[in-house]
Each structure stands twice: as C-alpha cells, then as structure tokens.
Amino acid sequence: MADDALFDFLHMEIVSQVTKSDPGSLQDGVTMSKLEQIGYSTGYRFIERLTKDLSRFKDELEVMKAICKDFWSAVFKKQVDNLRTNHQGVYVLQDNKFRFLASISNSRQYLELAPKYLVFTCGLLRGALASLGLTCIVTAEVTTMPACKFQVHLQRA
Amino acid sequence: MAVCIGFIGKENSPLFLRCINPSQELQFHYIMHTCIDFVEEKIIQSNKSGSDVRELYLGLLYSSEEVKAYGFVTNTKVKIVIIIDSTNSLLRDNEIRAIFRKLHNAYTELVCNPFYTPGDPITAK
Numbered sequence: 001m002a003d004d005a006l007f008d009f010l011h012m013e014i015v016s017q018v019t020k021s022d023p024g025s026l027q028d029g030v031t032m033s034k035l036e037q038i039g040y041s042t043g044y045r046f047i048e049r050l051t052k053d054l055s056r057f058k059d060e061l062e063v064m065k066a067i068c069k070d071f072w073s074a075v076f077k078k079q080v081d082n083l084r085t086n087h088q089g090v091y092v093l094q095d096n097k098f099r100f101l102a103s104i105s106n107s108r109q110y111l112e113l114a115p116k117y118l119v120f121t122c123g124l125l126r127g128a129l130a131s132l133g134l135t136c137i138v139t140a141e142v143t144t145m146p147a148c149k150f151q152v153h154l155q156r157a
Numbered sequence: 158m159a160v161c162i163g164f165i166g167k168e169n170s171p172l173f174l175r176c177i178n179p180s181q182e183l184q185f186h187y188i189m190h191t192c193i194d195f196v197e198e199k200i201i202q203s204n205k206s207g208s209d210v211r212e213l214y215l216g217l218l219y220s221s222e223e224v225k226a227y228g229f230v231t232n233t234k235v236k237i238v239i240i241i242d243s244t245n246s247l248l249r250d251n252e253i254r255a256i257f258r259k260l261h262n263a264y265t266e267l268v269c270n271p272f273y274t275p276g277d278p279i280t281a282k
Contacts, residue, residue, distance in 0.1 A: 048268040051232035052261060131233045133167065 011100055015116050032119050039123020047128040050074055063132055064091050089154035101146040114142050163189040165236040192238045195219050196228045214254055229257040
C-alpha cells in the first residue's frame with residue numbers, strides 16, 4: 001500500500017518545514033532540537049501503544065532487543081541489521097538500508113545534509129527508551145549512505 | 158463491581174483515581190499508596206525467580222476484611238490498581254483481566270491524545 005511512502009514524504013516535509021521556519025540560523029541548532037523534540041514525543045507515545053501486548057521486560061538488553069525487532073519493524077518495516085553492546089550501557093544499532101536515506105543517495109553524495117534526516121529518528125529512540133524508563137543519549141553517524149549507525153548511551157541513576 | 162480504580166504513574170505519582178463513593182476518596186488514596194509497595198514487591202519477586210511467564214497482570218495484591226486489591230503494570234511502568242469490595246461475590250480471574258485490558262486500552266488512547274502530556278494528572282472526561 002502507499003502507507004510506506006506516505007511516512008517518508010511526511011518526514012521529508014517536516015524536515016524541510018522546520019528548516020525553513022528558521023531562516024538564517026547559521027548553526028542548525030534550533031532546527032535539530034525541534035526535530036529531535038518532535039521525535040521524542042512521537043516515540044514516547046508510540047511505545048505505549050506498541051508495548052501493550054508484549055510481555056514485561058526483564059532487563060535492559062531485552063528492552064534493546066525488543067526495540068531493534070518490534071519497534072524498528074513497526075516504524076521502518078524492517079529490523080535493525082546489527083546490534084552491538086559493550087555491556088556497560090552503550091549500544092550501537094546498525095541499519096544497512098535506512099529508509100529515509102535510501103531515497104537520498106547510494107554513496108557519499110549529500111553526506112553533509114544527512115544529519116537532518118537522522119535527528120528525528122534519534123529523538124524517536126530517545127522518547128521510546130524514556131517511556132520504558134531508561135534515560136539515554138542517542139547520536140547517529142553515517143559514513144556511506146544508506147547505512148547508518150545509532151549510538152545509544154544509557155545513563156545509570 | 159469495582160469500588161475504586163487508580164492509575165499510578167512512572168515516578169509513583171497518582172495520575173487518576175475514581176471511586177463509586179466520592180466521600181471515601183481519601184481512604185482509597187491511602188490504600189492506593191500502600192499498594193505501590195505490593196506492586197514493587199511483585200515485580201522484584203518475578204524478576205528474581207526468572208520465570209518465563211512474564212505477564213503484565215500481577216494478580217491479587219492485598220486482601221483485607223473490607224477490600225481486595227488487584228494490580229497490573231504496563232511496560233512503561235504505569236501501574237493500574239483495582240479495588241473491590243470483599244463482600245461482593247468473587248469476580249473470576251479472567252473478568253479482572255478483561256477489566257485491566259480495557260483500562261490499559263483507554264490509557265493507551267489517552268497517551269496518543271496530543272493534548273495530554275504524559276505524567277500529568279488525568280483530567281479527561
């Protein structure tokens with residue numbers, strides 16, 4: 001169905017609208033924070049709906065695994081390709097064909113413009129984890145499109 | 158029939174409390190507060206025992222001469238507690254589960270409401 005494309009287009013529009021509404025901001029600081037905040041509230045609420053039918057999580061690793069499988073497939077229709085951890089609160093999620101970047105390029109072209117399209121997803125992850133009780137910092141890096149890595153630093157109380 | 162229903166938020170703050178008899182509200186606030194302890198106890202217990210069945214429904218939390226309390230915790234650490242009158246004919250387990258399912262669904266819909274910020278007291282009609 002056209003549902004998949006709808007989400008992609010909506011996301012692209014959100015990014016361009018937020019960018020336009022801050023003309024002349026030399027650092028994209030405000031744009032990024034706005035997009036991240038949008039992602040945060042979306043993720044927070046969405047996780048409530050998603051975890052309704054899942055059984056209770058026992059520990060962090062299980063939460064991360066559930067995020068990689070269920071959450072990612074619900075949002076992007078595929079699972080995260082690789083999950084790595086150092087067992088000390090740092091997780092790296094790798095997606096080799098990230099949906100939002102797939103339509104931009106297949107190589108290093110437009111690399112400097114990629115961050116804007118990743119920050120919404122960073123917010124989404126942060127909101128989802130916050131709703132499940134884990135405060136964290138999420139950053140993203142991309143070396144070759146359309147693959148990208150999301151780094152999640154969990155903060156312990 | 159349930160005498161009182163309560164939602165307790167993530168940081169153990171009360172989100173919502175509705176009783177059949179408004180004059181007894183304060184008493185139910187107190188019972189709800191003590192139920193938080195029972196809920197946490199059950200969570201820690203099931204974590205330690207490492208059982209495979211990890212459910213959201215917690216079962217009977219507390220039983221006294223007047224009231225019985227049943228608990229339910231969501232994955233986002235929101236707790237739902239139902240208090241029923243002991244004098245009532247005992248409600249079956251799956252009926253209680255059905256009540257919790259409905260309450261959980263209602264809560265999920267509330268969270269999707271853009272006018273509601275998670276963590277605030279619930280004032281929806």
